[in-house]
Amino acid sequence: MPYNDYILETRQLVKEFRGFVAVDHVDLRVRRGQIHALIGPNGAGKTTVFNLLTKFLAPTGGSIVFDGRDITASGPAAVARQGMVRSFQISAVFPQLSVLENVRVALQRKLGTTFRFWRSERSLHGLHARAMELLATVELSPHAQRPAAELPYGRKRALEIATTLAADPALLLLDEPTQGMGHEDIDHVTALIAKVAADRTVLMVEHNMGVVERIAHTISVLQRGKVIAEGPYAQVSTDPQVLEAYMGTEHAALPGTRHA
Structure with missing residues (x-):
């Protein structure tokens, strides 16, 4: 199988619930060996994307490729055996x-x-x-x-x-790993994530922008089921669409950052 820089790719991924589009033609590419963060305001579709990736939900359209294999029709156990493993909130x-x-x-x-x-x-x-x-x-x-x-x-x-x-796992999916923690625990768990990511890929949903800023190599920002920005923190944190999505104005700053 030819080597691919990206361990996980979604192509035009769609999930509808009775006419409501929760995930809207999402193209996501997770590079091997990186920490990739999926962020967005509440209701943006982050957890739905995770459920699609780990096959707790079936997509309405599009495809998912993991480690060079199309897993769109695979079940949760098969995906886990192939090396994509998830923790929960x-x-x-x-x-x-x-x-x-x-x-x-x-x-x-x-x-x-x-x-x-x-x-x-x-x-x-x-x-x-x-x-x-x-x-x-x-x-x-x-x-x-x-x-x-x-x-x-x-x-x-x-x-x-x-x-x-x-x-x-070759790809570790972490769903809100620091949710509900105090500052000391957040620092400890953040350091652990960086440590375990030294020899594997991590995709995480995280609300704490300080955590994202510290350890994420690439960030994808979701709003209303669509990716509105992607790149390193310095890039997405100043993107007018991202600031509007979070704060309602393009002249604000992301919450929870060290440089807000």
């Missing part, structure tokens, strides 16, 4: 399991042995070692034996990133 961990056990369950899922909890501890040793590697990646090693329910919210999100990484 709400942290999803098993609260009564330990931090280590959460990651090990995610590793078992990848091996197709998720529900074989009767397997001996010795047989799971390989999973244990890999789970500890992933916890080190997200700086949770000291909390390995702690029940997940006891983790502060920001560290729960870090644990979710670790469980997502257990699937060894």
